[in-house]
Structures are given as C-alpha cells and as structure tokens.
Amino acid sequence: MNLVELQNVSLAYGRMEVIKNLSLHLAEGEILGLFGHNGAGKTSTMKMILGLLAPGSGHVQVFGNTPDHTEVRKRLGYLPENVMFYPQLSGEETLTYFARLKGAANHQVGELLEKVGLTHAAKRKVKTYSKGMRQRLGLAQALLANPRLLLLDEPTVGLDPVATQELYQFLNELRQNGTGIILCSHVLPGVEPYISRAAILAGGQLQAVGTLSELRRQVALPTRIRLGSLPEPEHWRARLSGLGFDSRCIGRDALEVLTHNGAHRELLNTLINSSEAADLEVSPPSLDDLYRHFAVVPAPEKSQ
Numbered sequence: 001m002n003l004v005e006l007q008n009v010s011l012a013y014g015r016m017e018v019i020k021n022l023s024l025h026l027a028e029g030e031i032l033g034l035f036g037h038n039g040a041g042k043t044s045t046m047k048m049i050l051g052l053l054a055p056g057s058g059h060v061q062v063f064g065n066t067p068d069h070t071e072v073r074k075r076l077g078y079l080p081e082n083v084m085f086y087p088q089l090s091g092e093e094t095l096t097y098f099a100r101l102k103g104a105a106n107h108q109v110g111e112l113l114e115k116v117g118l119t120h121a122a123k124r125k126v127k128t129y130s131k132g133m134r135q136r137l138g139l140a141q142a143l144l145a146n147p148r149l150l151l152l153d154e155p156t157v158g159l160d161p162v163a164t165q166e167l168y169q170f171l172n173e174l175r176q177n178g179t180g181i182i183l184c185s186h187v188l189p190g191v192e193p194y195i196s197r198a199a200i201l202a203g204g205q206l207q208a209v210g211t212l213s214e215l216r217r218q219v220a221l222p223t224r225i226r227l228g229s230l231p232e233p234e235h236w237r238a239r240l241s242g243l244g245f246d247s248r249c250i251g252r253d254a255l256e257v258l259t260h261n262g263a264h265r266e267l268l269n270t271l272i273n274s275s276e277a278a279d280l281e282v283s284p285p286s287l288d289d290l291y292r293h294f295a296v297v298p299a300p301e302k303s304q
C-alpha cells in the first residue's frame with residue numbers, strides 16, 4: 001500500500017486554481033523530492049496531505065484513509081516551512097509539550113534533543129535560539145512518536161553544511177527502516193544523492209516525476225566532461241575542436257565539454273589514451289539540470 005496517494009487533485013484559493021489535476025504517490029521507504037519555483041504549489045500539496053486543506057476535486061489518501069483520520073495524524077510528522085514556537089519555553093519544554101500532544105513517550109524528548117544536537121541548549125528559552133537551532137528543534141518535533149510518514153518543507157533552511165549532510169544521512173536511515181518522506185527544497189545539489197524520486201511542479205501542474213535515471217531518459221540533456229590540470233588548455237581546446245567537440249575554459253587550467261547522444265564515450269576513449277591525460281570528471285545531467293528543463297512556468301503564472 002502506498003503511504004500517500006493523490007489522484008487528479010485540484011485546489012483553489014478563492015477563484016485562483018493553484019493545483020491542477022495532480023496525481024502523485026509515495027511508497028514506504030521512499031524519499032520523494034517535491035521541487036518547484038516559488039508559488040508552484042508545494043506547500044499547498046503538503047497541506048492537503050496533512051488534511052489542513054481540502055481539494056476542490058480529486059482524492060487524497062494517507063495510509064489508505066482520508067487525511068483527517070485520527071490514526072493518520074498519529075503516524076505523521078510535519079516540519080513546516082516557517083517553524084514557530086512559544087519563545088518563553090525552553091527547547092526541552094517545547095518538545096515535552098509537543099510530545100504530550102502527539103502521545104509520544106517522554107524519553108523521546110531527551111533522545112531527540114540529542115539527535116538534533118541541542119542537548120547543550122535544552123534548558124535555554126527558544127527565543128535565544130539561532131535560526132538553525134530553531135530548525136533543529138522543528139525537526140525534533142516532527143520526529144516525535146516515530147512517524148511512518150514525514151513531510152518536510154525546506155528542512156535544511158538555516159542549517160550549516162555539516163548539519164545539512166547529517167540531516168540527509170539521518171533521513172536516509174529512516175527511509176531504510178520504511179519511513180516515507182516527502183521533502184521540498186530549493187537547494188538541489190545537496191539533496192540529489194538522497195532522493196528516491198523527484199516530482200517537479202510548475203504553475204500547480206506536475207511537469208515530471210520519476211527517478212533521476214528515468215527523468216534523464218526522457219530528455220536529451222548533455223553529459224558534462226571536465227578536464228582539469230591541463231598544462232596548455234588552448235592546445236587542448238583546438239584538439240577537441242578538431243575532434244568535433246566544442247569546449248569552454250573554466251578557470252586557468254580546465255575545460256568543460258558538453259557532449260550529446262552518448263558522444264562522451266568516444267571522447268573519454270580519446271582522453272584516456274592520451275599521454276597527457278588530465279583530471280577527468282564526468283557528470284550526467286544533474287537534478288539541477290533536470291529541474292531547469294522541466295520546471296518551465298507557463299508565462300502568466302510565473303513566481304508570485
């Protein structure tokens with residue numbers, strides 16, 4: 001059974017339709033990256049899964065039930081885009097409060113504070129927390145009661161690079177234990193290795209969904225080859241041009257070549273057999289490249 005199932009869902013605020021005929025699912029043990037421009041409809045989609053907004057048409061099911069079902073709420077964790085807490089409560093009091101609301105065991109409070117690296121600040125009032133600390137507390141709150149489904153809206157906002165990587169590794173562990181995760185982020189490179197599938201929204205419509213390999217097969221985007229540590233980049237540029245490859249200089253001693261239709265294999269053969277073999281980096285189209293290709297906003301609906 002899918003943890004989340006959206007079938008032909010549409011949603012309007014007043015007369016403005018912001019989600020159009022959206023069908024999407026999330027299986028157990030999957031991390032689905034939900035991507036799109038500002039105003040694409042990511043948060044609205046999450047709110048429908050949470051039962052905070054009802055679709056105008058179509059169906060939303062969570063664990064096979066309607067989202068407002070009490071059992072659904074108990075097994076769901078949510079980190080909103082803007083985390084808000086009572087400023088006068090300490091981190092520990094905040095988490096204890098949410099633990100009571102969610103029926104989570106008390107020992108989870110200390111464990112989760114430890115997990116998100118806030119033990120040292122547990123007794124401090126939340127109003128003295130930095131942005132990243134509030135975000136960590138928000139994550140701890142979302143993880144109370146061991147949810148089977150996690151909805152994370154921009155979870156890495158305010159986190160430093162190490163904390164961001166730790167968060168993704170932790171989400172990966174949860175995924176391996178069967179938790180399903182939907183996460184929205186505008187920072188694509190960091191999340192790329194961790195998502196099972198990407199769903200790309202633009203103007204409230206699903207433009208593409210699939211694993212990165214599936215999305216790559218749908219479009220003919222170039223493979224990037226970067227040649228570094230070249231003693232004479234201009235010499236190499238001319239040589240590559242003779243072989244029919246356009247390249248551009250990157251910094252003092254590197255070149256980048258964009259190859260199409262599998263031509264990177266031919267180029268790699270040539271380069272590997274060269275006596276001056278340089279540092280080589282081969283990159284298939286990235287999540288960022290795919291996003292730029294698919295997230296095309298219909299003109300009248302551009303970013304709000």
Ligand SMILES: Nc1ncnc2c1ncn2[C@@H]1O[C@H](COP(=O)(O)OP(=O)(O)OP(=O)(O)O)[C@@H](O)[C@H]1O
Nearest residue numbers: 013018036037038039040041042043044045081304
């Ligand atoms: N309460 C509301 N009332 C009216 N319109 C709204 C409301 N909330 C969102 N919208 C509109 O719905 C559309 C989708 O907004 P939503 O917040 O879902 O986008 P998003 O993809 O999460 O954007 P962002 O990346 O900026 O967070 C936007 O056009 C937005 O202006």
